[in-house]
Every structure is written in structure tokens, then in C-alpha cells.
Amino acid sequence: xxxxxxxxxxxxxxxxxxxxxxxxxxxxxxxxxxxxxxxxxxxxxxxxxxxxxxxxxxxxxxxxxxxxxxxxxxxxxxxxxxxxxxxxxxxxxxxxxxxxxxxxxxxxxxxxxxxxxxxxxxxxxxxxxxxxxxxxxxxxxxxxxxxxxxxxxxxxxxxxxxxxxxxxxxxxxxxxxxxxxxxxxxxxxxxxxxxxxxxxxxxxxxxxxxxxxxxxxxxxxxxxxxxxxxxxxxxxxxxxxxxxxxxxxxxxxxxxxxxxxxxxxxxxxxxxxxxxxxxxxxxxxxxxxxxxxxxxxxxxxxxxxxxxxxxxxxxxxxxxxxxxxxxxxxxxxxxxxxxxxxxxxxxxxxxxxxxxxxxxxxxxxxxxxxxxxxxxxxxxxxxxxxxxxxxxxxxxxxxxxxxxxxxxxxxxxxxxxxxxxxxxxxxxxxxxxxxxxxxxxxxxxxxxxxxxxxxxxxxxxxxxxxxxxxxxxxxxxxxxxxxxxxxxxxxxxxxxxxxxxxxxxxxxxxxxxxxxxxx
Ligand code: ADP
Numbered sequence: 001x002x003x004x005x006x007x008x009x010x011x012x013x014x015x016x017x018x019x020x021x022x023x024x025x026x027x028x029x030x031x032x033x034x035x036x037x038x039x040x041x042x043x044x045x046x047x048x049x050x051x052x053x054x055x056x057x058x059x060x061x062x063x064x065x066x067x068x069x070x071x072x073x074x075x076x077x078x079x080x081x082x083x084x085x086x087x088x089x090x091x092x093x094x095x096x097x098x099x100x101x102x103x104x105x106x107x108x109x110x111x112x113x114x115x116x117x118x119x120x121x122x123x124x125x126x127x128x129x130x131x132x133x134x135x136x137x138x139x140x141x142x143x144x145x146x147x148x149x150x151x152x153x154x155x156x157x158x159x160x161x162x163x164x165x166x167x168x169x170x171x172x173x174x175x176x177x178x179x180x181x182x183x184x185x186x187x188x189x190x191x192x193x194x195x196x197x198x199x200x201x202x203x204x205x206x207x208x209x210x211x212x213x214x215x216x217x218x219x220x221x222x223x224x225x226x227x228x229x230x231x232x233x234x235x236x237x238x239x240x241x242x243x244x245x246x247x248x249x250x251x252x253x254x255x256x257x258x259x260x261x262x263x264x265x266x267x268x269x270x271x272x273x274x275x276x277x278x279x280x281x282x283x284x285x286x287x288x289x290x291x292x293x294x295x296x297x298x299x300x301x302x303x304x305x306x307x308x309x310x311x312x313x314x315x316x317x318x319x320x321x322x323x324x325x326x327x328x329x330x331x332x333x334x335x336x337x338x339x340x341x342x343x344x345x346x347x348x349x350x351x352x353x354x355x356x357x358x359x360x361x362x363x364x365x366x367x368x369x370x371x372x373x374x375x376x377x378x379x380x381x382x383x384x385x386x387x388x389x390x391x392x393x394x395x396x397x398x399x400x401x402x403x404x405x406x407x408x409x410x411x412x413x414x415x416x417x418x419x420x421x422x423x424x425x426x427x428x429x430x431x432x433x434x435x436x437x438x439x440x441x442x443x444x445x446x447x448x449x450x451x452x453x454x455x456x457x458x459x460x461x462x463x464x465x466x467x468x469x470x471x472x473x474x475x476x477x478x479x480x481x482x483x484x485x486x487x488x489x490x491x492x493x494x495x496x497x498x499x500x501x502x503x504x505x506x507x508x509x510x511x512x513x514x515x516x517x518x519x
Contacts, residue, residue: 024045025048029128030047030127030129030130031127035123040065042063043063054100069098071099076097078094082094086112089114090114095109108132109132110127110128111129112127113128174191177274179210181210181271184209185227187206187207188270198214198246215247220242232260237257239255239256240258241255241256251279252279255278292346296343303343307333313329314326314333342471346471357481360401363396365395366395367393369407370437374411377411384421384422385423388427388428389425389426390427393430398485402484403485406481406489414443417468418442419443420443424440425440434506435507437503438502439502441499443498451493457476458471459472460472487505
């Protein structure tokens with residue numbers, strides 16, 4: 001036995017023992033020894049670091065089983081693993097929740113190993129322990145941060161999926177063909193409506209250049225120019241009309257709108273192309289125009305006959321003999337004139353639509369035409385005074401009746417739509433090679449949105465429709481007449497503050513085809 005002892009020094013065994021104890025006490029790692037041969041495996045040695053870590057003094061530690069550090073927190077996984085290792089006589093490393101003398105919790109990383117005697121019986125256990133509370137805290141924080149991050153990623157993914165689904169359902173629901181084009185105008189994707197309308201499959205479409213689709217049906221020079229030259233500088237382009245005879249579906253009239261797609265502030269050569277098929281709408285428009293033309297012609301003929309009979313009656317009634325009858329026929333004649341005026345307006349629209357409104361251009365005194373027109377309208381109203389200022393002193397070469405029609409329309413509108421006002425102002429002047437006429441009223445005015453639409457045929461401002469009679473074609477006809485003289489007509493207005501309609505006409509415009517021109 002003696003020979004086998006390992007001496008640390010050449011002094012006595014007691015010296016060696018003291019040296020070992022001093023060394024263990026100098027260690028910053030907590031170390032304990034338990035005696036497995038005594039009941040309940042008590043602690044028989046602890047170093048200084050163990051006292052510091054637990055807050056207990058040596059006197060309070062020696063003789064106790066290690067579990068006193070766990071307090072009532074007994075249901076710990078580590079504890080069961082220790083039990084198992086002790087039974088099997090194996091070494092083990094576990095992490096335990098332990099409690100200091102003052103009750104505060106700390107995490108203890110315990111390495112436990114059996115010590116055997118010469119007969120290979122376990123006599124003791126050594127426990128080497130470290131306070132890993134800070135490490136555990138960081139680990140816990142990292143864990144919760146990772147969990148939070150995962151949760152956020154999950155939520156974002158769900159949101160993204162939902163918004164993708166939302167966008168996809170919009171794209172697939174719209175009754176308009178949509179395409180996304182990429183580099184070199186190649187199709188990246190198209191919606192179902194596109195495939196249905198043009199009777200093509202995704203296989204025939206995706207990754208192909210727009211221009212080579214089908215029989216090269218989209219290889220239209222003006223479309224190429226718009227997509228390649230105009231769109232890069234003018235985003236978006238709108239309402240480009242295309243007519244094409246397609247092999248599968250026949251002739252189509254389409255309106256194209258294109259927009260470069262901004263991806264994170266970068267255009268990345270993506271273009272959204274929307275194709276609206278307006279063929280049916282066009283057909284319906286044509287049918288409406290045809291109806292308008294037939295209806296107004298059919299109404300005009302009997303009306304002209306009725307007017308003839310009324311005039312005959314007026315002649316046949318001896319003057320002043322039957323005053324009542326005379327008044328009735330006179331009123332009837334007035335109403336027939338009104339009706340005839342409305343039908344003439346409708347006829348004008350249908351002629352304009354067919355490009356058959358005839359102009360009879362010859363020189364006339366512009367100021368005199370305006371004066372006569374103002375006089376006629378003034379005669380028909382007691383509520384308003386029409387003030388005229390300025391003059392042009394121009395002999396204008398154009399269709400006098402048609403320009404008078406424009407002026408009459410603007411004046412009657414000015415009176416009609418200013419029921420509470422008493423004045424309408426007309427101003428004439430010459431600017432460079434143009435005569436300019438402005439008609440200002442102090443009535444209802446027109447909001448900005450409606451200002452863009454009132455020159456469309458049959459458009460009437462919704463809010464006042466009920467209170468004022470009309471068909472919504474006067475301004476449409478006026479604009480076409482002014483345009484046919486190479487002029488322009490526009491409105492400036494603020495709702496509730498009246499409106500100013502102005503038109504300019506070039507009096508030096510080219511003299512070709514001046515007479516009996518068609519528009
Ligand atoms: P109509 O007067 O028969 O409705 P118009 O084509 O002459 O048809 O005018 C179109 C619409 O423009 C009118 O219905 C009215 O809503 C609006 N409008 C025209 N002139 C004026 C005006 N001077 N002030 C306010 N609104 C006007």
C-alpha cells in the first residue's frame with residue numbers, strides 16, 4: 001500500500017494533504033466530495049469557492065446531502081439524471097437550478113464523477129460546479145429573441161402569402177387582360193383573362209417576346225415605339241388604341257395602357273401592360289349612333305309637316321277675328337320650333353359622329369354676328385342682362401351659322417345655369433392671329449372633375465340634372481364646330497362661383513377647302 005502512494009513532496013503525508021486542501025481552496029471552481037458509504041451520501045468536503053457560490057459556510061454544508069441546494073424545486077430533469085448516474089456509477093454533467101442561502105436562484109453546472117477504491121467500489125463522489133447563471137441568462141435571451149424572430153418571420157410570411165393571394169385574386173378577377181413584360185419586352189406573366197380573350201396558352205406566351213406572340217400580331221410599329229421609346233421617359237402611357245385582325249378571334253379594337261413597375265425604387269425593366277377589349281362597346285356605340293340618326297330623321301319629317309299645317313292655320317285665321325285661336329296657333333308654332341331645335345341638335349350629333357356635318361364657310365363681320373346673336377338671346381330673357389365689351393373688327397372666314405350656334409349655346413347655358421344672377425358678361429378681343437370670345441356667368445359653376453367631361457356628348461352634371469332641362473349635347477357640338485375651324489373651346493370655373501367659357505378661332509388659318517367643308 002505504502003509503495004503505491006504518490007507523494008507530492010518529500011515531506012510528510014500531512015504536508016501533502018495540506019497542500020492539496022490549499023490548492024482546492026485556491027480554485028475558483030466549486031468542488032465538493034460526498035461519502036457514498038455513509039447514509040444519504042453526505043458532503044464531507046467543500047472548498048472556499050463552493051461557500052462563495054452558495055452563500056453557506058462550511059459548517060452549514062458538511063454533513064448535508066447535496067439536494068439542500070435545490071430547495072423545494074425538486075422536479076428538475078437534472079436531478080433524475082444524477083440519480084440514474086449514481087445508480088449506474090457513471091460520471092455526468094448536468095445543469096441544475098440551485099438556491100443560495102439568501103434564497104436567490106442560480107444555475108449550477110455540475111460535473112459529478114464517482115471515486116472508486118481498490119476493490120472498484122464507489123466510495124465517494126466528487127462534484128465540480130460552476131455558476132452559469134449569466135451564461136444561462138444570455139442563452140435564454142438569445143432563445144427568446146430567436147423565437148420572436150421566428151414568430152415575426154412566420155407572421156411576415158403569412159402576411160406576404162395573404163397579400164400575394166389578395167393581389168392574385170384581383171389580377172385574376174379583373175375583366176381586362178394584364179401582362180407583365182420584362183427585359184426585351186418578354187412576357188413574364190399574363191392573367192387568365194388574357195389567355196381566355198386571345199385563346200392562347202401560357203406555354204405559347206410566357207418567356208416569349210410580345211412581338212413574336214401568335215403571328216406577330218403585337219408587332220405594331222407604333223406600339224413598339226411607345227413601349228421602347230416613349231414609356232422609358234413618360235411613365236405611364238394611357239389609352240393607346242389598336243385595331244387588329246387576330247387569327248383565332250377575328251377583329252378586335254383594344255385600348256392599351258402601360259406602366260413601368262417600380263420595384264423598391266427601381267424600375268428593373270418591368271412593364272405592366274393592360275389590354276382592354278372595346279370592340280363590343282364600339283359596336284354598341286355604332287348602333288346607338290345609327291339609332292340616333294334614324295330617330296332624328298324620322299322625327300324631323302312629320303314635324304316639318306305639322307309646322308307647315310300650323311303656318312297654314314295662322315294664315316287661314318282672319319287677323320284679330322279670333323284672338324284666342326290665333327294665340328293658340330302661335331304658341332303651338334313656338335313649341336314646334338323648340339322641338340325642331342332639339343331634333344336639329346340630335347341630327348347635328350349624328351352627323352358629327354358620321355363625320356358629315358357640313359360647313360359652309362364664307363367671310364362675315366365677326367362683331368356683327370356676335371351682336372346679333374346677343375340681341376336674339378337677350379330678347380328671350382328678362383332675368384339677365386348681357387353686357388358686351390371689346391371688339392375684334394375682323395372679317396372672319398368661316399361658317400357664320402355654326403359659329404352663331406356656338407355663341408347662342410354658350411349664352412343660353414350661361415343664363416340657364418345662373419338662375420340667381422342678373423348678368424352675363426361677353427368679351428371680344430384679338431390675340432395674335434386669333435379672335436377670342438369669353439362668356440362669363442355668375443351662377444352654379446362646375447367642379448374640376450366635371451369640367452373634364454362636359455364636352456362629351458350626353459354628359460350632364462349629375463347634381464343639377466333634375467332642375468335644368470337639357471340633353472347634354474350642346475357643348476359637344478360647340479367644341480366640334482370650334483375644332484372644325486381649327487380653334488379651341490375651354491372652360492374655367494369654380495363650383496358655386498360661376499363659369500367662363502372661352503373660344504379662340506384663328507382668322508388667318510389656311511384657305512384650302514374653306515367652302516362647303518365637311519367635319
Ligand atoms: P345641356 O345644357 O343641354 O345639359 P350642354 O352640353 O350645353 O348640355 O352642357 C353640358 C353640361 O355642362 C350641362 O348639363 C351642365 O351640367 C354643364 N354646364 C354647361 N354650361 C354651364 C354653365 N354655364 N354653368 C354651369 N354648368 C354648365
